[in-house]
Amino acid sequence: MLRKNWFGAGGSAYAQFRPEYPVALSTFLAKVSPTRDMAVDVGCGNGQLTRQLATYFDRVIGVDPSEDQIANAQAEDKVRYLCAPAEKLPLPDNTASLITAAQAAHWFDLPAFYAEARRIAVENAVIALISYGVLRLEPDELQERFIDFYHNEIGPYWPTERKLVDTGYADITFPFNERAAPEMEIHRAWELGDFLGYLSTWSAVHRVNDAGREDILTAFVRDISELWGDPAKKRPVSWPINMRLGTI
Incomplete structure (x- = not known):
């Protein structure tokens, strides 16, 4: 059975508010790939990483x-x-030089996905499971309210x-010859509307709404708006990028 896709009804918001990866990420992945014939981005969403890989690879498939x-x-x-699901990739055998999953692998049936990755x-070939951690807001009072x-x-x-x-992804099963990955971060400057739009894509926010606890969200929006001040003021936002990188 396929796992529930928590973002199944949020493609437009996801495309608008999810942060783009730094160019350094796709540059690094292309550098460590054995060839640049084809990259496959699994759980690609609306293609944030997929499009960047196209700069370096002859073909890129987003699934x-x-x-x-x-x-x-x-x-x-x-x-x-x-x-298509990660566990049944509609691709030929022995064709992918790079296989990525960006902010997606935690939804997969990993043994089934890994079997498909080995097949294609x-x-x-290089496999990279990429995630970005909890965001960091500035100044500290915004961060403290957000973390709570x-x-x-x-x-x-x-x-x-x-x-x-x-x-x-430190606790994720990763049965490949692991390689070191450089430290990277995503950096943005967001208005209040950008920040709240990003939160609207979260699965936990969807579940809060489904549980009838809109009061939690209302109180947070009230508090963070007061701390933010002018909603058009751009505030620094950052995320650490984490990666499990290996050779198949």
């Missing part, structure tokens, strides 16, 4: 089980999007898979 996510994917030369991989909201107020509403993201 996601959500039709809504694929419908909101931005077209790019050399990129083809397919609607060329010799010495994240851990204590909506913490009980996170799916269990979220714990894998919080630990940077």
Whole structure:
């Protein structure tokens, strides 16, 4: 059985508010790949990383089980999007030089996905499971209110898979020859509306709404708005990038 796709109805918001990865990430992945013939981005969402890989690879395939996510994917030369689960990739054997899963692997049936990755991989292909951790806001008073909201107020509403993201995939099974990955971060300057739009894409926020606890969200929006001040003021936002990198 396929796992529930918590973002199945949020492709447009996801495309608008989810942060883009730094160019350094795709540059690094291309550098360590054995060839640049084809990259496959699994659980691609609307293609944040997929499009960047197209700068370096002859062909890039983005695969996601959500039709809504694929419908909101931005077209790019050399990129083809397919609607399919990670556990059953509609791709030929021995074709992928790079296989990525960005902010997605925690939703997969990992043994089934790994079997598919081995099947489609060329010799010495690289596999990268990428995630970004809990965001950091500035100044400190914004961060303190946000962390209380994240851990204590909506913490009980996170799916269990979220714990894998919080630990940077350190506890995830990864049966490959592991390689070192450089430290990277995502940096943005956001208005209040950007920040709240990003939160609206979270699975925990969806579950809070489903549970009839909009009061949790209302109180947080009130508090963070007061601390933010002018809603048009751009505030620094950052996320640490975590990666499990290996050779198949």
